[in-house]
């Protein structure tokens with residue numbers, strides 16, 4: 001892969017975003033000095049070579065032309081849980097939406113108790129992906145991790161956590177391929193495995209996580225740091241292997257857990273010789289299907305080949321197209337597999353709709369009209385091309401909206417700053433390309449807009465190109481809409497169609513996942529407004545899903 005930054009007309013990276021609190025933390029090293037590389041969330045230089053390039057951007061013509069978080073009850077933490085070395089990090093964690101769902105972040109006005117009851121209801125429903133019979137205690141996790149989970153507000157495991165953890169923690173270690181719907185807690189499953197397996201007396205890297213983008217790598221490192229906060233005193237160090245957070249030349253990477261993007265990790269191991277992988281016993285690929293596909297697959301294989309024999313391989317994603325799953329089985333031989341039928345992949349709490357527009361230009365007008373009508377906590381607008389993102393940003397800003405735009409065209413430092421503005425709520429709307437379609441966990445997001453329907457040239461197997469032009473990109477659609485409706489929340493996914501081609505593509509995607517999207521028409525804005533307001537209101541009020549769906553239907557029937 002080239003080190004050169006692509007131009008705006010080049011394809012955008014397909015990947016994921018960062019999940020949360022990560023960007024705010026800087027942990028001192030074991031001697032109390034700030035360590036710029038270990039578990040830091042300082043901004044870094046983005047090297048294009050680090051992120052996947054996938055041909056998902058169409059040469060579409062560019063268009064011509066919010067409710068703030070309520071503060072969380074951070075002071076209500078039991079004293080025992082905020083003591084000691086974990087204090088700072090936990091306090092930070094409490095300030096971020098992504099870890100504190102139950103603590104009333106992101107515009108939830110209800111008392112904590114009500115919200116907890118709702119989540120508990122979902123976790124008691126055997127058909128819900130958040131359901132579990134067991135407690136975290138029954139999964140035999142070490143006491144420090146139980147304390148970390150408790151402070152994060154994780155009271156019960158989700159289905160994937162309950163099923164994956166016993167398989168992951170078994171000795172001798174076995175490989176695992178794990179699939180579950182977006183926002184159901186896969187990160188905690190693989191992070192708890194790593195935190196359970198490391199030897200804290202050794203500073204050498206023992207677990208390696210590869211993720212497709214710097215934002216997601218930073219987010220995962222953040223989760224590991226927070227979840228392991230009570231192990232910090234015992235020497236836990238989590239290292240972020242993304243550009244600009246790297247150790248000075250000649251200095252070895254220290255940290256039991258290393259999380260990075262494949263390009264940087266490879267560079268650290270082979271070219272710079274700063275990452276000693278002889279002690280690695282767990283290799284995890286998050287968003288594994290995209291990591292094994294096209295450009296990143298080769299790099300991941302190269303990294304894997306440099307690791308000691310008999311390391312545990314863990315692959316997680318919400319999507320595993322059959323051919324990738326086949327390849328995944330070679331990458332993770334004899335793996336235990338937790339997979340889902342394609343019809344079960346969509347999250348029930350995400351209401352899928354489409355807005356029928358007559359032309360490309362009408363799409364833009366509809367977008368502006370739409371944001372004029374609605375107050376949305378936070379939303380993400382996905383576009384196919386960087387220049388479309390820039391143009392929408394320019395025009396929406398001119399209309400007085402607080403927007404931010406993030407694409408692979410930005411350098412790492414700028415990306416971090418833009419993303420932080422969105423996480424903080426300083427920007428309510430994030431306009432982005434597929435670079436942020438996967439993994440990113442910002443719980444204030446109540447709406448995802450597919451301004452352009454995602455397309456791909458990939459055949460669906462590693463390295464295979466689709467011959468007859470682009471096809472609808474089922475996986476990217478699912479990951480994009482999964483940025484809302486996380487861990488039991490409700491959200492809206494609104495796709496814009498303008499003409500037969502985009503309509504056909506959307507219908508094909510919906511057929512693939514067995515969903516029937518609701519049509520909204522630009523000819524009846526009253527109906528659009530009533531329908532969406534009913535859903536958004538219920539999302540914020542945290543009504544049970546069935547109830548909010550019912551109210552939404554009522555709104556639509558008006």
Ligand SMILES: Nc1ncnc2c1ncn2[C@@H]1O[C@H](COP(=O)(O)OP(=O)(O)OP(=O)(O)O)[C@@H](O)[C@H]1O
Pocket residue numbers: 019098099100101153154155156157158161180181182183184185186187188317318438439440441443482483486487
């Ligand atoms: N057991 C739990 N109890 C409460 N909240 C949880 C639990 N597990 C995870 N969460 C929260 O759920 C959200 C989604 O988790 P996570 O980001 O791991 O989802 P994911 O399955 O990796 O999604 P994606 O496929 O989009 O990457 C996060 O904000 C996380 O903090």
